[in-house]
Amino acid sequence: MADFKGPLEKLLELIEEKQLEITRLNLAEVTSDFLAYVAKLGGKVGHREVADFVVVAAKLILIKSHALLPHLAPSKEEERDMAELEGRLRLYKELREGEKVIDTLWGKHVSYGKTFLSDIPEGFYLSEKVTPEQLHGYIKDLAGGLVELQKMEEGEVKMVNLEEKIKELLGWIGQRVQASFTDMSKGKQKPEVVVMFLALLHLLKDTNISVEQDALFADIKIAHNHG
Amino acid sequence: MAEGKKDLRAQIEAILFVYGEPISLRQVASLTKANEKQVSEALEGLKETLRDDHRGLDLVIGKDEVQLVTAPELSDLVSKLVKEELDTKLTPAALETLTIVAYLGPCSRAVIEYIRGVNCAFMLRNLMVRGLVERRSDPQKTGGYIYQVTFDFLKHMGVTSAKELPEYERYTSLAQTLINGDEEGQ
Amino acid sequence: MAEGKKDLRAQIEAILFVYGEPISLRQVASLTKANEKQVSEALEGLKETLRDDHRGLDLVIGKDEVQLVTAPELSDLVSKLVKEELDTKLTPAALETLTIVAYLGPCSRAVIEYIRGVNCAFMLRNLMVRGLVERRSDPQKTGGYIYQVTFDFLKHMGVTSAKELPEYERYTSLAQTLINGDEEGQ
Numbered sequence: 001m002a003d004f005k006g007p008l009e010k011l012l013e014l015i016e017e018k019q020l021e022i023t024r025l026n027l028a029e030v031t032s033d034f035l036a037y038v039a040k041l042g043g044k045v046g047h048r049e050v051a052d053f054v055v056v057a058a059k060l061i062l063i064k065s066h067a068l069l070p071h072l073a074p075s076k077e078e079e080r081d082m083a084e085l086e087g088r089l090r091l092y093k094e095l096r097e098g099e100k101v102i103d104t105l106w107g108k109h110v111s112y113g114k115t116f117l118s119d120i121p122e123g124f125y126l127s128e129k130v131t132p133e134q135l136h137g138y139i140k141d142l143a144g145g146l147v148e149l150q151k152m153e154e155g156e157v158k159m160v161n162l163e164e165k166i167k168e169l170l171g172w173i174g175q176r177v178q179a180s181f182t183d184m185s186k187g188k189q190k191p192e193v194v195v196m197f198l199a200l201l202h203l204l205k206d207t208n209i210s211v212e213q214d215a216l217f218a219d220i221k222i223a224h225n226h227g
Numbered sequence: 228m229a230e231g232k233k234d235l236r237a238q239i240e241a242i243l244f245v246y247g248e249p250i251s252l253r254q255v256a257s258l259t260k261a262n263e264k265q266v267s268e269a270l271e272g273l274k275e276t277l278r279d280d281h282r283g284l285d286l287v288i289g290k291d292e293v294q295l296v297t298a299p300e301l302s303d304l305v306s307k308l309v310k311e312e313l314d315t316k317l318t319p320a321a322l323e324t325l326t327i328v329a330y331l332g333p334c335s336r337a338v339i340e341y342i343r344g345v346n347c348a349f350m351l352r353n354l355m356v357r358g359l360v361e362r363r364s365d366p367q368k369t370g371g372y373i374y375q376v377t378f379d380f381l382k383h384m385g386v387t388s389a390k391e392l393p394e395y396e397r398y399t400s401l402a403q404t405l406i407n408g409d410e411e412g413q
Numbered sequence: 414m415a416e417g418k419k420d421l422r423a424q425i426e427a428i429l430f431v432y433g434e435p436i437s438l439r440q441v442a443s444l445t446k447a448n449e450k451q452v453s454e455a456l457e458g459l460k461e462t463l464r465d466d467h468r469g470l471d472l473v474i475g476k477d478e479v480q481l482v483t484a485p486e487l488s489d490l491v492s493k494l495v496k497e498e499l500d501t502k503l504t505p506a507a508l509e510t511l512t513i514v515a516y517l518g519p520c521s522r523a524v525i526e527y528i529r530g531v532n533c534a535f536m537l538r539n540l541m542v543r544g545l546v547e548r549r550s551d552p553q554k555t556g557g558y559i560y561q562v563t564f565d566f567l568k569h570m571g572v573t574s575a576k577e578l579p580e581y582e583r584y585t586s587l588a589q590t591l592i593n594g595d596e597e598g599q
Contacts, residue, residue, distance in 0.1 A: 232466050232486075233466055233468075233469060233484055233486050233487055234466050234467055236467045236469075237465075237466060237467050237468050237469035237484065237487065238469055238487060238490055239469065240467075240468060240469030240470060241469030241470065241483040241484060241487040241490060241491060242469075242490065242491075242494055244430070244469065244470060244481075244483055245483060245491050245494060245495070246494065246498075248535055254497075258490065258493060258494055258497070259490070272467075273467075276467070279423075280418050280419055280420050280423060281420055281422045281423050281426075281458075281462070282419075282423050282426060283419060283422075283423035283424055283425065283426035283427030283428075283430065284426060284427065284430060295430075297427040297430060297431055298419060298423065298427060300418075300419050301419055301423065301424060301427045304424055304427065304428070304444060304445070305427050305428065305431055307444060308428060308431055308432055308444070309431060352530050355530055355531045355532065356526045356527070356530060356531060356532055357532060358531075358532030358534065361531070379532075
């Protein structure tokens with residue numbers, strides 16, 4: 001898990017593989033590849049990591065949809081979301097250069113400090129009274145923190161976000177698709193749309209969400225029947 | 228007191244030598260009975276003299292702390308003497324996080340996650356345990372924290388301040404334009 | 414090697430700085446790949462520059478040993494710093510560390526850092542200097558250390574063993590279940 005980078009790294013890789021610039025059109029270009037990758041990710045990494053990919057996938061789907069349906073004017077919020085992903089990816093790419101700098105310098109020229117108060121004669125230096133009750137108070141808090149930490153490690157916190165995100169994503173897709181699928185079926189890009197939804201379907205299946213699954217798939221089915 | 232004629236710079240050198248670890252400018256000022264401005268000036272003077280080829284030490288000067296360390300040029304020589312095992316391996320994810328904190332810090336976790344696109348709670352905790360990143364309360368947001376690289380990180384990089392990192396200015400201004408206003412939306 | 418242009422005197426200064434204790438001329442010569450005569454000359458040169466009013470350090474040169482120390486004129490200042498450090502009230506972070514060592518000791522630094530989520534090297538050093546915590550070699554891990562509170566500290570709290578701390582059993586077993594296997598993962 002520590003070696004696992006993340007969705008922006010993957011996205012950049014897909015763009016660079018095709019030797020493309022970071023533009024909105026090119027992001028649309030690699031969306032299906034990205035979704036296909038995320039769909040396969042389910043079994044390999046934890047929910048927490050998948051969730052990070054789903055967030056980016058949501059923005060890509062937005063970009064893709066607008067690329068496919070240019071007559072649908074994006075809302076202000078959608079426009080901001082799309083521009084944001086582009087900007088983030090650019091910044092990410094730039095920082096990757098900085099990363100190389102740090103990697104090169106790291107550990108080459110190290111400065112060393114001196115031991116803190118190395119010359120003090122051994123002794124017992126405590127001017128205030130410390131009581132067992134005081135330590136008891138601290139250990140209670142620390143134990144509480146430790147329990148929280150374990151919960152976090154088990155991913156409980158993030159799971160909630162993942163479910164929400166997928167729900168939101170599907171709601172959005174359902175809305176858009178119902179509104180415009182008839183229009184689209186006339187267009188030539190239909191196969192691409194189908195690929196996208198199939199990838200999304202895989203993604204949902206693999207993320208193994210129990211709570212909303214029925215409702216979610218019902219949504220998808222509507223979309224699928226239309227196609 | 229028997230400080231003889233040793234001046235403020237000499238006094239500061241002695242304090243930093245004995246203390247070893249990073250010490251706050253405020254404590255240095257209080258010990259020397261000088262004000263913080265005088266201390267800062269004396270530190271600048273000291274830093275300047277340490278550039279000399281005869282000097283084997285260097286100063287790491289942070290926003291409110293300072294530490295006397297060996298000159299980075301003498302890394303290979305000194306490492307032979309230091310027993311402590313250095314924790315030097317950086318995974319790709321650790322490197323990515325450190326880069327962001329080094330160039331853009333002090334910054335909130337939201338900013339780091341915004342740029343990396345992944346949850347960074349564990350990575351930041353890991354880097355804090357390794358002593359490469361530290362956090363403090365966010366003056367802008369109650370209950371929030373901001374993260375920055377530590378003196379130990381800088382000492383591993385052979386620089387005495389994050390600002391000395393190559394292209395520091397470029398990245399900070401770049402990030403400013405790209406992140407501006409968006410981080411809260413996350 | 415990347416010693417840059419730092420000369421022998423600089424190299425010696427760095428060595429004496431990190432070493433702290435008296436070091437033999439022979440060892441200095443071997444580290445710097447110079448001969449003892451060159452080392453002696455460089456030391457003379459260093460000693461001379463330390464007379465300067467701007468310098469806070471001094472060299473103690475024995476028959477075949479040498480040590481870098483603070484200038485004798487600054488001894489009052491140094492004692493003030495030391496006294497301040499040792500007299501100062503324990504910070505919440507210090508009490509937190511002390512608590513972990515008291516309840517879970519003898520334990521490794523990794524366990525303490527896992528619980529606190531920050532690097533504790535300096536904090537432990539601080540508590541050791543004050544005689545509140547002591548360390549010994551970890552029988553389970555070569556080169557590693559384990560930490561425990563001192564008998565003086567227990568006595569100060571009015572107990573004869575850590576086991577007398579409130580709910581001692583409860584927290585040690587809780588920590589055992591929660592930390593098991595995780596500390597190495599950090």
